[in-house]
Amino acid sequence: xxxxxxxxxxxxxxxxxxxxxxxxxxxxxxxxxxxxxxxVVLDGETVVKLKPVFGYLHRNHExxxxxxxxxxxxxxxxxxxxxCSLSNNWAYALSVEKLAGLQVPERAEYIRLITAELTRVxxxxxxxxxxxxxxxxxxxxxxxxxxxxxxxxxLIESLTGxxxxxxxxxxGGCRCDxxxxxxxxAKKVVAEYPRFLDEFDKLLSGNEILMARTQGVGKLSAExxxxxGITGPMLRASGVDYDLRKVDNYGIYSRYPFRVPLxxxxxxxxxxxxxxxxxxxSLKLLExxxxxxxxxxxxxxxxxLRGFRPKPGEAYGRIESPKGELGFxxxxxxxxxxxRYRVRPPSLINLTILEDMxxxxxxxxxxxxxxxxxxxxxxxxx
Amino acid sequence: xxGTGILKGMAVTAKNFVGSYHDSEHPLTTSEYPEQRxxxxxxxxxxxxxxxDTEDAMKGLRCVACQICEKECPPQCIYIxxxxxxxxxxxxxMQLYPVTFDIDLSVCMSCQICVEVCPFEAIKMDTEFELxxxxxxxxxxxxxxxxxxxxxxxxxxxxxxAAVSDASLAVExxxxxxxxxADVEAKAKAAAEAKAKAxxxxxxxxxxxxPTAPAPKPTAPAAASAAPPAA
Amino acid sequence: MPxxxxxxxxxxxxxxxxxxxxxxxxxxxxxxxxxxAVDVEHxxxxxxxxxxxPQLRLDYCSNVxxxxxxxxxxxxxxxxxxxxxxxxxxxxxxxxxxxxxxLEAVYHLYSMAxxxxxxxxxxxxxxRADPVRVTSLTPLWRSAEFQEREVFDLYGVLFDGHPxxxxxxxWDGFKDYPMRKDYVEPDDYEYEPTPHDxxxxxxxxxxxxxxxxx
Numbered sequence: 059x060x061x062x063x064x065x066x067x068x069x070x071x072x073x074x075x076x077x078x079x080x081x082x083x084x085x086x087x088x089x090x091x092x093x094x095x096x097x098v099v100l101d102g103e104t105v106v107k108l109k110p111v112f113g114y115l116h117r118n119h120e121x122x123x124x125x126x127x128x129x130x131x132x133x134x135x136x137x138x139x140x141x142c143s144l145s146n147n148w149a150y151a152l153s154v155e156k157l158a159g160l161q162v163p164e165r166a167e168y169i170r171l172i173t174a175e176l177t178r179v180x181x182x183x184x185x186x187x188x189x190x191x192x193x194x195x196x197x198x199x200x201x202x203x204x205x206x207x208x209x210x211x212x213l214i215e216s217l218t219g220x221x222x223x224x225x226x227x228x229x230g231g232c233r234c235d236x237x238x239x240x241x242x243x244a245k246k247v248v249a250e251y252p253r254f255l256d257e258f259d260k261l262l263s264g265n266e267i268l269m270a271r272t273q274g275v276g277k278l279s280a281e282x283x284x285x286x287g288i289t290g291p292m293l294r295a296s297g298v299d300y301d302l303r304k305v306d307n308y309g310i311y312s313r314y315p316f317r318v319p320l321x322x323x324x325x326x327x328x329x330x331x332x333x334x335x336x337x338x339x340s341l342k343l344l345e346x347x348x349x350x351x352x353x354x355x356x357x358x359x360x361x362x363l364r365g366f367r368p369k370p371g372e373a374y375g376r377i378e379s380p381k382g383e384l385g386f387x388x389x390x391x392x393x394x395x396x397x398r399y400r401v402r403p404p405s406l407i408n409l410t411i412l413e414d415m416x417x418x419x420x421x422x423x424x425x426x427x428x429x430x431x432x433x434x435x436x437x438x439x440x
Numbered sequence: 441x442x443g444t445g446i447l448k449g450m451a452v453t454a455k456n457f458v459g460s461y462h463d464s465e466h467p468l469t470t471s472e473y474p475e476q477r478x479x480x481x482x483x484x485x486x487x488x489x490x491x492x493d494t495e496d497a498m499k500g501l502r503c504v505a506c507q508i509c510e511k512e513c514p515p516q517c518i519y520i521x522x523x524x525x526x527x528x529x530x531x532x533x534m535q536l537y538p539v540t541f542d543i544d545l546s547v548c549m550s551c552q553i554c555v556e557v558c559p560f561e562a563i564k565m566d567t568e569f570e571l572x573x574x575x576x577x578x579x580x581x582x583x584x585x586x587x588x589x590x591x592x593x594x595x596x597x598x599x600x601x602a603a604v605s606d607a608s609l610a611v612e613x614x615x616x617x618x619x620x621x622a623d624v625e626a627k628a629k630a631a632a633e634a635k636a637k638a639x640x641x642x643x644x645x646x647x648x649x650x651p652t653a654p655a656p657k658p659t660a661p662a663a664a665s666a667a668p669p670a671a
Numbered sequence: 672m673p674x675x676x677x678x679x680x681x682x683x684x685x686x687x688x689x690x691x692x693x694x695x696x697x698x699x700x701x702x703x704x705x706x707x708a709v710d711v712e713h714x715x716x717x718x719x720x721x722x723x724x725p726q727l728r729l730d731y732c733s734n735v736x737x738x739x740x741x742x743x744x745x746x747x748x749x750x751x752x753x754x755x756x757x758x759x760x761x762x763x764x765x766x767x768x769x770x771x772x773x774l775e776a777v778y779h780l781y782s783m784a785x786x787x788x789x790x791x792x793x794x795x796x797x798x799r800a801d802p803v804r805v806t807s808l809t810p811l812w813r814s815a816e817f818q819e820r821e822v823f824d825l826y827g828v829l830f831d832g833h834p835x836x837x838x839x840x841x842w843d844g845f846k847d848y849p850m851r852k853d854y855v856e857p858d859d860y861e862y863e864p865t866p867h868d869x870x871x872x873x874x875x876x877x878x879x880x881x882x883x884x885x
Contacts, residue, residue, distance in 0.1 A: 113840040118849055120825075130514035133551035159701030198453055205469045212481075219485040219565070225551045233556070237483060237600070261452040264445035284730050284783050287814020300731075300783045364512065364557055371700025374734065374779050374789060385734050387779070390700070402734040402779075410817050439840060 078106065081421075085114045089192050089425040092435030096412075096424070103420045108413045112406070115439035123399040128154055128366050131399065133225040138401060139437040140222055141181045144173040144214070145379040147227035152308060153375030153386035158368040160230035161358050167310045168351040169232050172244065173214070173224075174309075174377075175340040175347070179251065180210045181380035182291075182333040185432045189330060190262065192429035193271050199262060206254045209247045216240060229366065231357030241348055248344045255337060263334065272327035276415040276427030279324060286410045290382030291332045292431060296324035302378035309377075316343050329430040367394050381405055381432050401440060405433040482598060485552050485565035487582075488543060489589040493530055497588040502562035504529060505538040509554035509563060517547035518554065530609070531616040541584035545571060561605045567597050674787040675726065677705045683724070688716040696793060706777070706791030714794050714806040715832070721780060721790060722811055729780035729790055732812035735819055737826035739799070739852045742772040772799040774828050778808060778815070796828065799851075807833035825850035 084095035093114035099107035119138065123131040135150045136143035148170055155162065162170070187203030211221045216237055218224040226233050262268050278288070283296040293300055301318045303311040319335035321328030368390040376385035382404025389398035408431050416424040460468055471478060494500030505522040521540035529535040554563050566589070573579035595602040675683075681693050684707070691713035696706045709717045721729045749766045752759055774796045781788030796803040807830035809815045819830045820839040827848035830836055838845060847854060858873070 113838075113842065116840040118825075118840075121850055126514050127512065129553065130512065133514055133549060133553065156702040157700050202456070208469060216481045216483055219481070219483040219552065220550065223550065225553075234483075257452055261449045265449050266442055266445050269445075282813070285813045286816075287732055287812065298783060300786070305786045364508065369699060371698050371702075372704065373698075373700050373702045374704060374791070375702075376733070383733060385779070387734055387736055387777070389738060398736070398738045400734070400736040402736075406817055407814055410813055 083421075084111075090428065091188065091433055094433065094435055094438065096428070098421065098424065100421060103422075105416045105419055105421060105424050108416050108424065110409055110412055112439055115435045117440070119401065119440040120399050124396055127394045128229065128368070128396060129363065131396070132227070133223065135401075136223040136225055137436055138403065138440065139379065139381060139384075139405065139434045141184055141434060142177045142380050143222055143224045144177045144218075144226060145377065145384065147224060148174055148309075149375065149377045149379060149384040150386050151227040151229055152377055153373055153388050154229045154368070156375045157371060157373035157388050157390055158229065158366075160361050162231055163355045163358060164352050165235075165354040166231035166356045168347055169236065169356065170227065171309050171311065171347050172344060172351070173217070173226065175344050176210050176213065176244075178340045178380045179337050179344075180207055180214075181432075182337045183207050183210075186258070186262075186330060186333055189326075189426065189429040190268075192426050193268065195262075195268075199258070202254070202258065202261070206251065209250075213240070213244055213247060216243070228357055228361065228363070230361030231355070233357075235356050241351065244344075245348050248341055248348065251341055252338065255334065259334065263331070268330075269327060271423075271426065272330060272430075273325055274323070275326045275419065275423045276329075276430060277323065277325050278411060278415055282411060282414065283324070287407050288382070288411065289404050289408070290378070290380070290432075291329060291336060292382065292408050294318060295321035295328040295332045297322045302376060302383060306376070306378075311343075314343050314346055316340075326426055326430040365394065367392060372398075376402065379404060381434070381437070382408055401437075403437045403440060405431075405435075405437040409433060409438065480567040480569070480597075482600065484567045484569075485550055485555075486569045487545060487548060487550060487566050487571060488554055488563050488587070489566045489593075490541065490584060490587045491562055491564055491591050491594055492588050493591055497585070497590070499527075500530075501537060501584070501588060502530065502560050503538050503541060504535040504560055504562070505541075506536075506560070508557050508559070512553055512557045514551060514553060515547050515549055517544040517549075518542070519544075531613055532620075533616065538584060541587060543582050543587065545573075545580040545582055546576075561609055564594050564598070564601075564605075674790070677707065677790075680721075680727065680790060681707060684717050684720055687720045687724070688713055691717050693717065696791075704789060704791060706793050708793045708795055711794055711796070711805050714792075715808065715811070718778070718792060718808050718811050721792070727790070728782045728784045729788065731781045731783045731788075732778055732808065732814045733781050733789065734777075734779040735808075735815045735822060736777050737822035737828055737850065738775040738777060739826060739850065740770070740772050740775065741799075741852050743770050744768070745770050773797065774799060774803050774826055776805050776819070776822055776828055776830075801827065802829050803827065804829045804831055806831050807836075809833050824848075827851065 079100045081098045081100060082095055083098055084090040085093040087095075090096065095111040095114070097107075097109040097111060098105055119134060122134060126134075132147060132150060135146040138146050154160070183203045183206055187200035190199040191197075214224060215221045217240060218226040218233070278292070278296050280296045280298050283293050284298060288296070289300070289302075297320050299318060299320055302308070303316075304318060316339045319332050319339065321332050370390055370392045372387070372389040374385055374387045376383050378384075383402065384404055385402035387398070387400040387402065388396050391397040412428065412431065415427050419427070491502050492498075492500035493502065505520055507520050507522070510516075510518040510520050519540065519542045520538050523537045523539045526534040526536055550565070552565055555565055591602070591606075594605070677695055681695060685691055685693055692710040694708045696708050698705050707717075721727050745768050747766045747768065748763050750761050751764045753762045754760075755762065776794045778792040778794075779788070780790045780792060794805040796805060805828055807815070807819055809819055809830070810832060816833075816835070817839060819833055820836060822828050823830060823833075823836055824838045824840055825848060837843070841849065849856075
């Protein structure tokens with residue numbers, strides 16, 4: 059093998075024997091959650107340098123969007139973070155609504171909250187499964203997580219017609235109304251979900267191996283997290299109380315009480331626990347929302363499907379997606395296509411401090427640190 | 441005690457393992473495809489098809505080749521060539537029809553935007569998902585003969601949606617018929633009035649006022665032209 | 672805590688950073704997120720003021736992005752007083768101005784401490800020809816690191832003071848800047864023979880070229 063990435067480099071001084079090993083982890087590596095590469099320099103097993111390399115899944119989403127109509131970009135947003143297409147839809151719809159000044163009917167707001175929170179539960183369920191897979195708990199936790207995820211995917215499929223590429227929200231509402239009996243199904247899933255969380259907690263949260271592997275690993279201080287623009291569960295695990303559902307009060311989140319779980323060590327264990335707790339809070343939000351949902355139209359009658367041309371101007375809209383702040387910056391010049399369409403990808407920006415978190419740790423810890431960031435390459439590379 | 445957490449976890453896996461055989465609360469979540477098949481969800485969408493109303497698929501296509509879906513399709517996978525001549529659609533109105541209507545299956549991303557923007561209820565989503573093909577190029581380019589499916593098929597796979605679609609089409613047809621009828625009646629009435637006026641004018645003619653006399657002439661062709669749509 | 676108006680921020684920033692040329696960029700959309708355009712020389716000082724000022728404390732730089740404006744002819748309706756038939760009247764006239772193209776780096780700033788925002792900061796380059804330089808704000812906000820790299824990668828804007836300005840999404844040997852409005856995609860990759868005439872013709876041309884080459 060003469061793979062250039064796997065060569066050894068000259069040993070550096072510091073009066074010690076041994077040499078540094080430069081390893082390209084990825085783009086084809088099971089622990090990198092897709093086509094992501096980390097160029098790691100190792101001293102023995104200790105990471106002394108780590109450079110993330112992106113772009114293997116780059117398709118210039120933004121350029122594509124600037125060449126299609128506003129509506130035409132909606133299905134492409136599904137493909138950013140393909141676990142949470144409904145949150146992506148919402149973020150995009152919210153930005154366009156800000157840009158064009160559209161109102162969302164009451165029922166649509168409820169549907170949006172319900173689907174977004176279901177998506178959050180779904181994303182966190184997958185994440186804890188993948189994280190434990192990264193730690194070497196092969197199979198079992200991930201399969202349990204996927205078993206539960208399937209129930210939510212069934213709900214999403216019967217509502218939107220697709221399991222993952224939902225393409226459901228529209229500017230000023232949602233594409234279609236809930237099918238008959240959907241609410242009862244959803245209530246059933248929501249009522250049963252805490253049982254899975256209890257089971258998962260019993261299975262793992264008290265597990266000594268898990269604690270030994272994760273506590274004190276991949277620490278991130280609150281100051282660095284804020285400066286590096288970390289958002290979502292990553293930020294809150296470091297103890298910063300910043301949840302856009304509370305800060306921006308978008309949608310109808312202000313109507314229901316829910317707590318924002320905060321960590322205080324900012325390590326991998328905290329990030330794991332934050333996700334477990336956030337799922338419980340989401341379920342608490344879902345219960346009353348599923349009961350209170352009013353009748354009515356699901357889309358603003360003023361919103362045009364075809365020939366949609368917002369007036370010139372710009373808008374930045376953001377929501378708390380399961381991975382962090384997902385924002386869309388749109389500039390309109392009055393034509394049917396956006397003049398500028400920018401996605402603020404939480405996954406990419408949360409990787410800014412990957413090197414800081416991994417330095418001085420072993421390579422196996424770097425893997426779970428990356429796992430706890432929760433990235434999806436569709437969004438990182440766009 | 442160190443290790444309790446691990447033992448507790450083991451108990452959970454044991455419970456799940458045994459439960460998957462005996463416990464109704466922990467059923468197996470997988471099914472043996474392709475022997476076992478789960479019926480697709482009513483809203484499921486995979487690939488578009490063209491709806492036709494009559495026995496002869498090509499004559500009964502609802503599509504009028506307006507090319508809206510071609511323009512709106514985000515990945516640009518639809519290709520339409522308009523016809524030169526026109527033919528009567530389901531309302532009896534003369535419309536164009538597609539000479540070519542191809543969808544590239546390898547490009548289509550099942551987003552359903554073509555269905556949403558279609559004003560003629562002509563393109564709908566199918567729930568068929570076994571679309572693999574051995575011919576990479578020709579086999580994945582689906583033409584209008586392969587795309588055409590009867591309305592009964594639509595009613596079968598999406599009953600709720602189809603009911604709404606059928607109702608709206610029925611309203612359109614009723615409106616068109618009412619309009620045609622009203623047109624005929626209005627024209628007949630106008631003709632009758634004109635005739636009455638002409639007769640009155642003819643009767644009054646000998647006494648004097650000439651200007652009213654030419655009036656019946658323009659209405660006569662109008663009455664004549666009103667006849668074909670009624671037929 | 673409500674945020675000050677953009678005019679107040681501008682006045683205080685001008686007072687705090689002598690010599691800074693700040694202008695307000697109006698936003699006509701219903702969300703009315705107006706922004707501050709700052710000259711490249713004073714961008715760092717103004718940004719530092721925005722971050723450290725106790726009333727603003729914009730400690731969180733959410734979004735950094737580039738925008739490309741080509742040379743354009745702008746038409747604007749202006750009311751002009753004119754003599755029409757001997758009477759002075761107000762008449763609407765279309766005034767045409769030439770706008771030289773420029774590139775822009777846009778920063779969306781929020782405060783996590785005071786939970787307000789956004790304040791939008793824009794740095795504009797004088798023209799579009801290389802090299803186009805603006806000041807990097809990565810030393811102030813780490814979150815700008817990858818995003819400024821992305822703007823450099825896709826728009827070719829150079830950020831002075833950036834610690835590690837390399838391509839991020841495109842590969843290192845790539846020459847052009849794909850998000851620029853005048854980017855022409857190279858005719859060097861294969862097309863699948865889709866039914867579209869134009870694409871089919873190009874695919875055939877490529878196939879022929881490859882056969883000749885082989």
